[in-house]
Amino acid sequence: MSKKVYTIEHAYKICKMDRMRKNGHLPACLWFTGLSGSGKSTLANLVEQELYSNGFLTYSLDGDNIRKGLNKDLDFTESARAENMRRIGEVSKILCDAGVIVLAAFVSPLKKHRRMLREVIGENFVEIFVDTPIEICEQRDIKGLYQKARAGEISNFTGISSPFERPEHPDIHIVTQEETIDESVHKILNYIIPKIKIN
Numbered sequence: 001m002s003k004k005v006y007t008i009e010h011a012y013k014i015c016k017m018d019r020m021r022k023n024g025h026l027p028a029c030l031w032f033t034g035l036s037g038s039g040k041s042t043l044a045n046l047v048e049q050e051l052y053s054n055g056f057l058t059y060s061l062d063g064d065n066i067r068k069g070l071n072k073d074l075d076f077t078e079s080a081r082a083e084n085m086r087r088i089g090e091v092s093k094i095l096c097d098a099g100v101i102v103l104a105a106f107v108s109p110l111k112k113h114r115r116m117l118r119e120v121i122g123e124n125f126v127e128i129f130v131d132t133p134i135e136i137c138e139q140r141d142i143k144g145l146y147q148k149a150r151a152g153e154i155s156n157f158t159g160i161s162s163p164f165e166r167p168e169h170p171d172i173h174i175v176t177q178e179e180t181i182d183e184s185v186h187k188i189l190n191y192i193i194p195k196i197k198i199n
Contacts, residue, residue: 019099027096034130037137040105129170
């Protein structure tokens with residue numbers, strides 16, 4: 001039997017609104033979802049550079065980096081993937097509470113996990129679907145992960161032995177075959193900047 005944990009939420013003098021006023025903008029969590037190799041991290045990095053150079057307070061969260069630290073104890077089973085998403089969602093929520101614009105690049109293949117993220121992060125959550133055909137993702141795969149997955153050397157690999165459920169109504173849909181990288185960056189900036197500016 002597990003022990004009951006008693007917690008008391010403290011009310012601090014400095015609140016989210018205070019931090020937003022100091023930062024000069026509203027927070028947001030730009031959540032980039034798509035297959036491995038779709039260009040999520042590249043796109044998030046370019047968008048962050050533009051936001052940062054224009055005075056916005058930003059922070060990037062990336063799948064590989066998170067799994068080297070915070071989530072290094074998790075594997076790729078379904079339950080571990082759910083916990084991976086839950087932890088990242090809570091970190092993103094904290095960063096948004098600090099007034100930061102979070103750029104999160106994660107495969108996040110399941111609709112139920114993305115629904116959970118939207119619930120946890122709330123109104124600050126912006127789902128960005130980086131839509132790239134799996135054939136293109138495999139061509140870009142410098143780590144050889146797709147090849148290993150097809151050979152059975154990697155199990156539970158999204159797009160090969162594990163499903164990717166396409167977002168049906170993303171806030172922003174990036175179709176990489178139809179847009180240049182610059183067009184994709186500006187599509188995201190044109191969407192988010194009016195929403196985070198404080199008039």
